[in-house]
Amino acid sequence: MRGSGSVTIILKVLAAAVAFWVATQLVPGVEVQGNPSNPTYWGTLVVVALIFGVINAVVKPIVKTLGCAFIVLTLGLFLIVINAAMLLLTSWISGQLDVPFHVDNFWPAAVLGSIVISVVTWLLGLIIPD
Numbered sequence: 001m002r003g004s005g006s007v008t009i010i011l012k013v014l015a016a017a018v019a020f021w022v023a024t025q026l027v028p029g030v031e032v033q034g035n036p037s038n039p040t041y042w043g044t045l046v047v048v049a050l051i052f053g054v055i056n057a058v059v060k061p062i063v064k065t066l067g068c069a070f071i072v073l074t075l076g077l078f079l080i081v082i083n084a085a086m087l088l089l090t091s092w093i094s095g096q097l098d099v100p101f102h103v104d105n106f107w108p109a110a111v112l113g114s115i116v117i118s119v120v121t122w123l124l125g126l127i128i129p130d
Helices: 004-026 039-066 068-073 078-096 106-127
Strands: 030-032 101-103
Touching: 004 030, 004 039, 004 106, 030 039, 030 106, 039 068, 039 078, 039 101, 068 078, 078 101, 078 106, 101 106
Parallel strands: none
Antiparallel strands: 030 101
């Protein structure tokens, strides 16, 4: 079936955008400026999801490789720190690109935000076909 891969990618980006929206609703310090009834707000979430996806595809594997010993020693809990750092990096890059997305600090905003985003993305990933 031609083109189904691109549809899956689009659905995964939209799922990540929804996960970011849930994080902005539940976690103080993770915020997108604007009004959710405005289409620009949702466009911002899609752009943030794309930035986060690129960071997870390029930077995260390098960080995980370098931090492999810490991941093993902490029985995987160091992955939460890595995910929070990737969320803060997303916030910083968004700021550099004038995208109105911001994460206030590492603890609790980035840590809790990354957990919420991971859980929501995982749950939506169960629904989205491969």
